[in-house]
Amino acid sequence: MKSIAFIFILFIITANATAQNGWVWQNPLPTGSGLQGVAFTAANTVTTAGLGGTIMRTTNGGTNWTFPSSGTAASLHGLFFADANNGTAVGDSGVVLHTTDGGVTWTRQISGTTRQLFGISFTSANIGTVVGTNGTILRTTNGGGSWNPQTSGVLNRLTAVHFLDVNNGTAVGDLGTIINTTDGGATWNPQTSGTLNTLHTVAFTDANNGMAGGDGSAIFRTTNGGALWTSQVLGVLVGSIDNISFLDANTGTLVGGGGVIFRTTNGGTTWTPQTSPTGYGLNAVSFMNMNNGMGVGELGTLIKTTNGGATWTLLTTGQDPSNLLGIAFTDVNNGVVVGGGGTVMRTTNGGTNWITQTSGTSEILYDVFFSDANNGTAVGADGTIIRTTTGGASWSPQISGTPNTLYGVYFTDVNTGIAVGALGTIIHTTNGGAQWDSLTSGITTQLRSVFFTDSNNGTTVGASGRILRTTDGGTTWNPQTSGLTSALFALFFTDGNTGIIVGGSGKILRTTNSGVNWISLTTGTTRSFNAVFFFDANTGIAVGDLGLILRTTNAGATWIPQNGKTTNNFNGVVFTDMNNGTIVGTEMNILRTTTGGLTGVQDNPYSGNPRSFSLSQNYPNPFNPTTTISFEISRRTRATLAVYNLLGQHVATLVDEERGAGTYRVEWNAGSVASGVYLYRLTTGASVLTRKMLVVR
Numbered sequence: 001m002k003s004i005a006f007i008f009i010l011f012i013i014t015a016n017a018t019a020q021n022g023w024v025w026q027n028p029l030p031t032g033s034g035l036q037g038v039a040f041t042a043a044n045t046v047t048t049a050g051l052g053g054t055i056m057r058t059t060n061g062g063t064n065w066t067f068p069s070s071g072t073a074a075s076l077h078g079l080f081f082a083d084a085n086n087g088t089a090v091g092d093s094g095v096v097l098h099t100t101d102g103g104v105t106w107t108r109q110i111s112g113t114t115r116q117l118f119g120i121s122f123t124s125a126n127i128g129t130v131v132g133t134n135g136t137i138l139r140t141t142n143g144g145g146s147w148n149p150q151t152s153g154v155l156n157r158l159t160a161v162h163f164l165d166v167n168n169g170t171a172v173g174d175l176g177t178i179i180n181t182t183d184g185g186a187t188w189n190p191q192t193s194g195t196l197n198t199l200h201t202v203a204f205t206d207a208n209n210g211m212a213g214g215d216g217s218a219i220f221r222t223t224n225g226g227a228l229w230t231s232q233v234l235g236v237l238v239g240s241i242d243n244i245s246f247l248d249a250n251t252g253t254l255v256g257g258g259g260v261i262f263r264t265t266n267g268g269t270t271w272t273p274q275t276s277p278t279g280y281g282l283n284a285v286s287f288m289n290m291n292n293g294m295g296v297g298e299l300g301t302l303i304k305t306t307n308g309g310a311t312w313t314l315l316t317t318g319q320d321p322s323n324l325l326g327i328a329f330t331d332v333n334n335g336v337v338v339g340g341g342g343t344v345m346r347t348t349n350g351g352t353n354w355i356t357q358t359s360g361t362s363e364i365l366y367d368v369f370f371s372d373a374n375n376g377t378a379v380g381a382d383g384t385i386i387r388t389t390t391g392g393a394s395w396s397p398q399i400s401g402t403p404n405t406l407y408g409v410y411f412t413d414v415n416t417g418i419a420v421g422a423l424g425t426i427i428h429t430t431n432g433g434a435q436w437d438s439l440t441s442g443i444t445t446q447l448r449s450v451f452f453t454d455s456n457n458g459t460t461v462g463a464s465g466r467i468l469r470t471t472d473g474g475t476t477w478n479p480q481t482s483g484l485t486s487a488l489f490a491l492f493f494t495d496g497n498t499g500i501i502v503g504g505s506g507k508i509l510r511t512t513n514s515g516v517n518w519i520s521l522t523t524g525t526t527r528s529f530n531a532v533f534f535f536d537a538n539t540g541i542a543v544g545d546l547g548l549i550l551r552t553t554n555a556g557a558t559w560i561p562q563n564g565k566t567t568n569n570f571n572g573v574v575f576t577d578m579n580n581g582t583i584v585g586t587e588m589n590i591l592r593t594t595t596g597g598l599t600g601v602q603d604n605p606y607s608g609n610p611r612s613f614s615l616s617q618n619y620p621n622p623f624n625p626t627t628t629i630s631f632e633i634s635r636r637t638r639a640t641l642a643v644y645n646l647l648g649q650h651v652a653t654l655v656d657e658e659r660g661a662g663t664y665r666v667e668w669n670a671g672s673v674a675s676g677v678y679l680y681r682l683t684t685g686a687s688v689l690t691r692k693m694l695v696v697r
Contacts, residue, residue, distance in 0.1 A: 022563055022599035023549070023583065026351040027590040028300050028318035030065040031056060033565045035296035037079025039087065040288035047103040048296050049076040049089045052547070052565030057103045062294065062304050062315045070097055070106050071653050073563040078130070078160075079284075082122040088144060090117035090130050093657075098144045108656065109144040119160035121169065129185060131158035131171050139185050150185040160201045162210075170226060172199035172212050180226050191226045200242045205249040211268045213241030213254060221268050234262060234271055243284045253309060255282035255295050263309050277303055277314035299568070299587050318354075324584035326367040327572040328376060332580045336392040337572070337590065338365035338378045346392040351582060351592045359386055359395050364405075367449075371411040377433060379406035379419050387433050398433040408449040408460070418474050420447035420460045428474050441468060441477050449490045451499070459515060461488035461501050469515050480515045490531045498537045500556065502529030508542060510556050521556040531573045533581070541597060543570035543583055551597055562597045598669065615682040615689040618668075622694035625671040629654070631682050631689075632663045640683040641666060651678060670695045 025031045035050035044061040048054075053070040070076070076091035081103075089097045089106070094113040097106045111117065115133045122128035130138045135152035152158065156174040163169035167184045171177075176193035193199065199214035210226065213219045217238045220229040239257030246252035252264045254271065259278040262271040276282075282297035295303045295312070302315040322340040329335035333350045337343075342361040345354045359365065363381040370376035376388045383400040400406065404422040411417035415432045419425075424441040441447065445463040452458035460468050460477070465484035468477040482488065488503035501509040501518065506525040509518040523529075527545045534540030538555045542548075547564030564570065568586045575581035575596075583591045616630040633639055641655040651673060654666045670678075675697045681690040 021593075021595050023565060023591040023593050023597055025300070025565070025590075026582075026592050027354060027588055028316050030302070030316070031300040031565075032568070032587070032589050032591075033300055034075075034283070034298050034567065035300060035302070036075070036077045036091075036283050037089065038284045038286045038294055038296045039079050039081040040286050040292070040294070041081050041084045041087070041102050043288055043292065045084075045102065046286070046294050047079065047081070047087065048302070049079040049091075050296070050300075051075045051567060052563050053091075053095075054565060055089065055097075055103065055106065061292075062302060068104055068106060071108055072097070072656070073561075077116070077118045078120040080120040080122050080128070082125045082128070086122075086125040086143065088120055088122065088128060088130075090120050090132075092116050094132075096130065096144060096147065107650070108653070109147065111138060111147050112149065113138065114658070116157075119158060119171065121161045121163045123163050123166050127166055127184075129161050129163060129169060129171075131161045131173070133157045135173075137161075137171065137185060137188070150188070152179060152188050153190065154179060154188075157198075159199065162202045162204055164204050164207060168204075168207060170202050170204060170210060170212075172202045172214070174198045176214075176218075178202075178212065178226065178229065191229065193220060193229050194231060195220070200240060201244045201254075203244045203246050203252070205246050205252075205267060209249070209267055211244050211246075211252070211254075213244050213256070215240045217241065219254075219271075232268075232271075234273075236260070236273055240281070242282065245285050245287065247287045247290065251290065253285050253287065253293065255285045255297070257281045259297070259301070261285075261295070261309060261312065274309045274312065277312050278316075278319075280319065299566075318588060320588040322588055323569075323571065323586045324588055324590065325571045326365060326378065327574050327582060327584045328368045328370045329574050329576050329582065330370050330373045330391070332576045334373065334391060335574070335582060336368055336370070336376060336378075336388075337582075337584050338368045338380075339584070339588070340364050342380075343588075344368075344378065344386075344392065344395060350580070351590060354590065357392060357395065360397055361386060366405070366407045367409050369409045369411055369417070371414045371417075375411075375414045375432070377409050377411065377417060377419075379409045379421070381405045383421075385409075385419065385433060385436070398436065400427060400436050401438060402427060402436075407447065407462075410450045410452050410458070412452050412455045412473075416455060416473070418450050418452070418458065418460075420450045420462070422446050424462075426450075426460070426474065426477065439474050439477070442479070443468070446487075448488065451491050451493055453493045453496045457496055457514070459491060459493070459499065461491050461503070463487045465503075467501070467515060467518065480518065482509060482518050483520060484509070487528075489529065492532045492534045492540070494534050494537045500532055500534060500540060500542075502532045502542050502544070504528045508532075508556060508559075521559075523550065523559050525550070530569065530571045533573045533575050535575060535578050539578070541573055541575070541581065543573045543585075545569045549583070549597060563599065565591070595669075613684060613687050613689070615680075615691055617691055618680065618693045622696040623670070624696050626667055626669050627693060629666045629668060629680060630663065631666075633659060633684055634661055636660045637684045639664075640681075642681055642683075643668065644679045644681065646677055646679070654680075 033054040053072040074092040074095040081087035094111040096109040117132035135154040137150040138147040158173035161171040176195040178191040179188040197215040204210035241256040244254040259276040261274040280298040285295040287293035324339035342359040344357040344359040363384040365380035368378040383402040385398040386395040406421035409419040424443040426439040447462035450460040465482040467480040486504040493499035529544040547566040549562040550559040570585040643651040
């Protein structure tokens with residue numbers, strides 16, 4: 001064991017750049033993930049970093065983008081390149097990533113903290129500083145080989161840092177915090193900003209002249225190294241100033257809330273607004289030279305200039321403030337999504353292209369259901385119903401007979417359907433919607449979703465924990481007990497007995513007896529679930545607010561988070577098989593998976609009585625392409641389980657987070673690696689265990 005462990009010290013470990021797996025953006029493009037940092041490393045080579053561990057790279061000025069693997073789902077808030085090859089990204093949970101090949105591959109470094117990290121500045125490939133929450137400051141003198149804490153003297157969050165040279169640096173943060181060092185961070189001294197607003201950015205052009213900016217249009221300038229900071233007026237009210245970047249002593253650009261862009265050519269004495277192509281907030285900007293620059297921001301916003309900002313071009317496509325609320329696929333290629341403003345979009349190629357269709361309405365559409373490849377129905381606000389018999393290519397209005405908003409719709413065959421909505425509304429059709437008749441629900445609270453397992457048996461759920469059940473096709477509805485008072489938003493049945501309901505405050509209910517009893521499941525979140533889909537009685541996906549995606553393979557006994565890559569809300573999810581699925585959400589978000597949402601590994605904790613620190617032999621072994629690795633830890637600790645080849649090169653990280661005492665199983669999909677012998681290593685503190693496994697093709 002000792003000789004194997006020694007291999008890992010001898011070799012440089014890098015993360016492999018891989019094609020995107022897990023959940024991949026279809027709209028907006030190239031990404032909908034909020035981008036927090038951007039850096040030029042060559043004339044046309046740009047790297048960006050952002051939410052959900054997103055790293056993107058272009059070598060042709062933004063025409064095409066690749067997605068190097070970051071190896072983390074943690075959001076990245078800061079990005080800095082010391083030269084064309086050496087770069088560092090920092091983010092949540094103390095994540096520090098490093099590249100030595102210009103961003104093609106990234107390696108996780110040990111930061112020694114789990115706090116959020118926001119700002120980063122390097123003066124050479126070796127010497128750099130990172131700042132974060134609770135006044136955290138970390139310093140490296142060996143390119144991140146080790147990070148050492150420094151005493152900031154403050155407890156406020158530090159959001160940005162800038163070093164002119166190895167000794168002189170300034171950091172800014174919440175409540176107008178400004179601190180300065182002249183000895184490489186050995187000591188930090190407070191300075192007076194004159195504001196209590198959060199400062200998001202700081203930049204110096206020499207030892208005396210610097211700028212800081214933040215919330216409330218706050219912009220401050222110093223000409224004496226920070227001894228005095230003077231407020232400046234931009235002349236235009238902006239929500240926030242999020243990044244200031246200087247190309248030289250005179251030329252600089254600032255970006256911020258609402259997509260604002262300002263340019264200075266006199267070192268910040270005056271700032272001139274430039275025309276922005278976006279209304280979304282810009283978080284960072286970088287210039288390669290006087291002409292070529294790129295800005296990044298909210299919801300994957302990418303903008304570019306080739307003339308010093310005289311004109312800026314929006315590179316991101318598909319951005320829209322409308323919300324997508326409902327989704328239906330009839331096979332792996334053909335699908336329809338609906339949403340705000342009467343939005344209907346259709347794909348015939350698995351979402352490679354989404355084409356807007358004419359819906360004939362401007363009302364919000366909340367749900368859509370297809371009974372076969374051609375016949376579908378969408379419902380929405382003010383009793384709106386539209387129907388297609390052409391697979392979504394054309395839509396015709398129907399008369400619902402109610403002014404109430406309809407939230408859910410389900411058809412048991414091409415003719416027979418039920419829609420539910422506000423004030424306990426339930427309407428029914430037996431002729432494809434040519435006529436809709438009102439049914440009695442017995443309640444006046446909102447109903448949000450409906451599901452039938454056959455022509456007779458159906459369930460609807462809604463506000464205040466309401467569950468209603470019918471066994472006669474909807475003629476009569478009987479209440480069931482949920483045990484909840486919070487709203488229930490969606491449901492799914494895999495057979496006549498087994499069903500799942502999801503709702504507000506992280507609630508999930510399960511029944512195995514048609515709803516006679518509903519059992520509350522533990523989800524580990526308080527975020528609202530808005531939609532759910534199950535492949536079978538055991539395996540399913542639930543999605544919700546703030547990019548929430550949870551997957552279970554044991555009927556909801558445990559739920560494993562997947563990387564949603566956004567803080568937007570997800571409103572709908574559908575799968576056509578175990579691998580191919582689509583999620584829709586706010587801001588016209590569409591994400592697609594062809595791997596069941598998995599990123600090469602599936603983490604499945606299970607119950608047990610941990611007694612020791614152990615790593616079991618994988619099973620099966622040899623294997624192709626999946627195997628399961630079990631390990632046991634006896635106390636709460638940070639556990640890392642990683643895979644390496646025989647050269648000691650990093651192949652995959654399966655676990656890298658704090659875990660409680662317990663026994664865990666991790667499934668690894670080796671479909672993207674070559675045949676051969678691999679090593680898997682479990683590390684907890686000073687303890688290391690390593691085993692071999694064999695991939696065969």
